[in-house]
Amino acid sequence: MTEPGAISAVAVALLMLSCPALSAAETVRPSAALKLRSAPDKQWVPTASLAIGSFDERLRVRVDRTNYDSYRGQLRMFLALGLAHPVLRLPNERLWIDGNASLGAGPTFNTGHWHVPIREDVSLAFAESRWLTLRAGLGLGLTIDATTSDRSFAELALPLGVTLFRSIDVLYRPMLSVPLGRERSAVFGGERELATRLAVLPFELSLRWRIQALGW
Amino acid sequence: MNMRLPRRDWLKLVVCSAGGVLLVKQGTACSYYSAEKGDAYAPWNFPDGEARPEMLAARAAILAANPHNSQPWALHVTEAGIDLHADFTRSLGSIDSQLRELYIGLGCALENLVIAAEASGRAADVQLLPDPADPSFVAAVSLSPAAPSKSPLFDAIARRHTNRGRYANAPPSAELSAALVALVTEPGVELRFLTSDADKASFRSGTIDATKAFIADPEMSRDSNSWYRHSADDILLHRDGITLDASGNGAATRFFGKSLGRPSDATANSYWLAGTSGDQTTASAFCILSSSATNGREEQLQVGRVYQRLHLWAVSQGLAVQPLNQMAELQDREETKGLPPKFAKLLSDLMGAPDRRAQMLFRIGYPWDDALKSPRRPLDWVLL
Numbered sequence: 001m002t003e004p005g006a007i008s009a010v011a012v013a014l015l016m017l018s019c020p021a022l023s024a025a026e027t028v029r030p031s032a033a034l035k036l037r038s039a040p041d042k043q044w045v046p047t048a049s050l051a052i053g054s055f056d057e058r059l060r061v062r063v064d065r066t067n068y069d070s071y072r073g074q075l076r077m078f079l080a081l082g083l084a085h086p087v088l089r090l091p092n093e094r095l096w097i098d099g100n101a102s103l104g105a106g107p108t109f110n111t112g113h114w115h116v117p118i119r120e121d122v123s124l125a126f127a128e129s130r131w132l133t134l135r136a137g138l139g140l141g142l143t144i145d146a147t148t149s150d151r152s153f154a155e156l157a158l159p160l161g162v163t164l165f166r167s168i169d170v171l172y173r174p175m176l177s178v179p180l181g182r183e184r185s186a187v188f189g190g191e192r193e194l195a196t197r198l199a200v201l202p203f204e205l206s207l208r209w210r211i212q213a214l215g216w
Numbered sequence: 217m218n219m220r221l222p223r224r225d226w227l228k229l230v231v232c233s234a235g236g237v238l239l240v241k242q243g244t245a246c247s248y249y250s251a252e253k254g255d256a257y258a259p260w261n262f263p264d265g266e267a268r269p270e271m272l273a274a275r276a277a278i279l280a281a282n283p284h285n286s287q288p289w290a291l292h293v294t295e296a297g298i299d300l301h302a303d304f305t306r307s308l309g310s311i312d313s314q315l316r317e318l319y320i321g322l323g324c325a326l327e328n329l330v331i332a333a334e335a336s337g338r339a340a341d342v343q344l345l346p347d348p349a350d351p352s353f354v355a356a357v358s359l360s361p362a363a364p365s366k367s368p369l370f371d372a373i374a375r376r377h378t379n380r381g382r383y384a385n386a387p388p389s390a391e392l393s394a395a396l397v398a399l400v401t402e403p404g405v406e407l408r409f410l411t412s413d414a415d416k417a418s419f420r421s422g423t424i425d426a427t428k429a430f431i432a433d434p435e436m437s438r439d440s441n442s443w444y445r446h447s448a449d450d451i452l453l454h455r456d457g458i459t460l461d462a463s464g465n466g467a468a469t470r471f472f473g474k475s476l477g478r479p480s481d482a483t484a485n486s487y488w489l490a491g492t493s494g495d496q497t498t499a500s501a502f503c504i505l506s507s508s509a510t511n512g513r514e515e516q517l518q519v520g521r522v523y524q525r526l527h528l529w530a531v532s533q534g535l536a537v538q539p540l541n542q543m544a545e546l547q548d549r550e551e552t553k554g555l556p557p558k559f560a561k562l563l564s565d566l567m568g569a570p571d572r573r574a575q576m577l578f579r580i581g582y583p584w585d586d587a588l589k590s591p592r593r594p595l596d597w598v599l600l
Contacts, residue, residue, distance in 0.1 A: 061386040061582045068386035072584065074466070111585060112467025187534035189389025192582055 042215035047082040047100055049169070053204025055108075055143075055177055056197035057151070062190040071197060076115055078106025084210055087122055094127040097137075100208070105146075113147035121159045121173075133163035139173060142180075145196075150181035153196040157204075169208035175201050248474045249448035251461040256451045256591035262374040269336035270295055270359055275595055276332030276373050280524055281539070282321030284308055284443045285590045287456050289325050292600040300326055300355040301600065306456075309439035311430075311545055313552040319513050320576055322354045323520015328373055330521075331528070333359055335366040344514050354517065369528040376528055377589055379536035380464025382495035383581030387411065392501070392580075399525050400505075402518035407526075408504040408567050415566065419502040419540075422562045423577075426542035427492045429559075431485040436549065438481065445591070446478040455593045462590045463487075464495060464538075496538065499579035504563070506572040519575040527578075536583035544574050 052075065059070045082102030089096055099122040106115055123137030139157035156178070161171035182195040252260075259278055266272045274293045277300070282288065288306040292299040300322060307318050326342065333340040339362035346356040393409040400407050410419055430436050443457040451459060460473045465487075473479070479487070505522055507515035527537045546559040563574040 057584075059384045059582070059584055061384045063386060063389045064391075068384065070385040070584075072382070075468075107467065109468035110466035112470075185534055187582055188392060188395065188530075192384075192534060194584070 042212060043086040045084040045215035046211045047080075047084050047102065047169075047208050048211065049080045049082065049102065049104070049206050049208035050077070051080065051104070051106075051173075051204060051206035052077045053173070053201065053206075055153070055201055056199045058179075058195055058197040060193040060195075061187065062193070063187075064189055072110070074108055074110035076106060076108040078104040078115060078117060080104030080117065080119070080206075082119075082208075084215075095124070097122060097124050099123070111147070113145050113151070116144040116146050117155070118142045118144070119155070119157075121157065123159060125163070131165050133166070135163060135169075136160045139175070141175070143177075148183055150183040151194065151196055152180045154178040154180055163210070167210050167212055169206075169210065171206045171208060173204040173206065175204065177201050247447055247477065248471060249451075251470070252589045254448070254452060255594075256455045257589050259592040259594055260374055260589050263332075268295075269333060269338040270298060271595075272336045273329045273333040273338070273340070273357075273359070274298055274599075276370075277325040277329040278592060278595055278598060279373055279376070280321065280324035280328045281376070281378065281527055282324060283312060283317035283539075283541075284440070285456050285458060285462075286318075286321070286443060287593050287598070288318045288321055290598050290600050291595075295359070297356065297358040298329060299353065299600075300329070300357065302352045302354050303598075304352060308443070310433070310435040310549065310552075311439050312548070314511075314548045316511070316516055316544070316548060316575065317541065319354070319516035320520040320523065323517035323522075324524035325520075326355050326357070326517065327521040327524035327528075329357060331367060331369050332373065333357070334362070335364060335370040337362060337364040344517055351513065368532045369525065372528040372531040376531045377587035378462065378538050379583050379585075379587035380462065380491070380496055380538050381536075381587065382464075382584045383498040383500065383536060383579070384584065385498065386500055386582055388500040388580070396503070396526055396529075396580075399529055400522050402522055404508055404515055405518050405522050406506050406569075406572065407522075408506065408569075410502040410504070410566065411500070416499070416502055418562075419566060419577075420497040422543050422559070422566070423497055423540050424489075424493050426546045426559055427489050429546055430542055431489060433549070436545075437485060441481045441484055444478075444484060446474075451591050455591045455597070457591070459590060461588045464491065464587070492540075492542070496540070497579070498581065500581040502540070502579050503577070504567055504574050505576040505578075506567055506569070507575050509571050509573050511573045511575075516575060523576050523578070530580060534582070535580055536587065537578055537580050539576065539578045541577050544577055547574065 054073050054075050056071055056073045061068045080102040082100050084098060084100045087097040087099045101120045104117045108115060119139055119141035121137055121139035123135040125133050125135045127133050137159050139159045141155035143153050145151040155175045157173050157175035159171050159173045161169055163169050177196055177199055179196040179198055182193050184191060184193045262275055262279060263272055266275055270293050274291050286306045286308060288303045290301040290303045302322055307315055312318055330340040338359040341358040343356045347353045388411060397407050410416055445451045445454055445457040445459050460470045505519050507519055530537045543559045543563055547563055550557050550560060564570050567574060
């Protein structure tokens with residue numbers, strides 16, 4: 001069994017690794033510490049994230065020249081590596097636009113297929129405080145179903161979230177899924193077609209770690 | 217007390233903690249195994265270049281549908297023919313108290329045997345129950361040279377698996393009933409095809425009620441779960457029975473099911489009931505194969521032959537099939553124990569023919585996902 005305390009210790013350790021070290025000046029000069037920072041010093045920062053979300057599939061059976069559709073949702077989870085990068089500096093130093101390009105891989109819960117999401121998210125970021133940045137943006141993506149490529153789909157997303165301590169992103173990413181293929185086969189009296197559903201997918205949460213120590 | 221650690225020490229702590237977590241996890245996850253891999257599934261490599269007609273036919277026979285994957289058969293194979301025997305040590309006990317399902321399974325094996333023999337250039341002359349004094353001697357099949365007659369059903373032998381997953385919410389083609397009935401050529405065997413909402417609801421609720429009654433019967437529950445093979449070692453050792461991979465559950469459920477250890481009978485029963493109340497009663501149609509009320513062994517063998525033929529044909533047409541025999545099992549149980557004939561009456565009502573005996577119940581439809589293979593005992597384990 002893993003003790004909760006051990007998990008907490010690991011979490012704190014990860015946070016410590018990812019945060020830039022506080023300088024002595026920041027700890028002894030309250031006025032300077034309170035000053036809000038503008039866009040992060042390191043513009044290019046590798047990221048690692050864990051996401052869980054759902055997606056929908058549609059089974060269409062065309063029998064005797066009539067279509068019958070059935071739907072199901074299933075969960076998926078994936079790990080992704082990426083690179084946070086600058087996009088645009090704005091006149092207000094608390095406001096900037098940045099992006100994150102990522103490549104992930106993970107299984108779907110029902111079918112056991114392997115999904116490979118390739119994404120580029122661009123966010124408008126607002127430094128609410130020294131430790132909290134609010135962000136909202138647009139994301140484009142492509143999920144390749146590595147098991148059955150006909151079930152791949154494109155993503156148009158609205159990532160919303162926060163960045164904590166300039167290191168941990170907590171993101172909610174609803175999206176529109178657009179099927180890029182259909183798996184078709186003949187059945188008695190017609191045809192069977194299986195694809196990702198053209199649908200709004202309201203659920204995806206991810207935790208992204210900005211590895212500041214590796215940034216530049 | 218100063219609790220600050222230098223960053224290098226934090227890194228060590230993280231690496232050690234992660235390693236510890238992995239070790240702990242390994243203790244629970246090591247029982248996971250891949251689906252359809254290993255010697256237990258080797259017989260599905262069919263025909264695998266087999267050129268001897270009698271061996272091809274025998275290898276086809278062991279891939280047949282059968283109750284609880286008990287594979288209750290034994291074969292005596294010569295160039296001139298094959299004798300099919302029942303292995304009564306592999307009966308399901310209280311689940312199949314009249315050995316009805318055992319004989320149906322043997323009928324399924326016989327159908328595969330005949331299809332494969334004819335495909336490999338042998339005419340198969342079948343004599344059912346050739347020795348009235350020996351109920352285990354199920355069929356004597358004489359093989360004689362003939363022109364090869366390879367039907368689409370032969371190609372479906374290695375692809376036929378019971379699909380316990382969810383089926384589409386779609387009605388059957390208007391021509392499906394006639395196509396299935398045309399395959400029922402055995403005298404005395406009839407197919408009842410249920411597609412109306414009322415009939416389907418009645419079949420569904422009857423099956424769920426029968427599952428509840430089954431689970432509530434300690435003897436039936438025990439006899440059923442004794443055929444459950446949980447671990448890779450179990451599967452390799454026995455090469456029979458019900459497995460998680462063939463259960464129709466999703467990938468994550470199978471993964472965690474394998475990793476978390478064998479469930480208790482109560483847990484397994486609750487999963488079965490949930491499956492029956494959900495995915496396993498989705499269907500385009502429910503079907504009942506029946507015999508005369510005589511309910512004889514020969515009729516049960518004929519029902520088995522018909523069921524296997526229907527299932528092979530369904531696979532060749534992109535359709536999925538799953539036996540749902542709970543009501544028939546409870547009907548037998550009621551008779552054996554002298555209980556009120558609740559399920560016998562329900563089946564009679566569903567068939568609309570009080571003079572018929574329900575033998576084999578199944579659902580048919582358009583599957584969401586492909587079915588996974590069940591383990592099989594190799595031919596040399598069942599040769600006499």
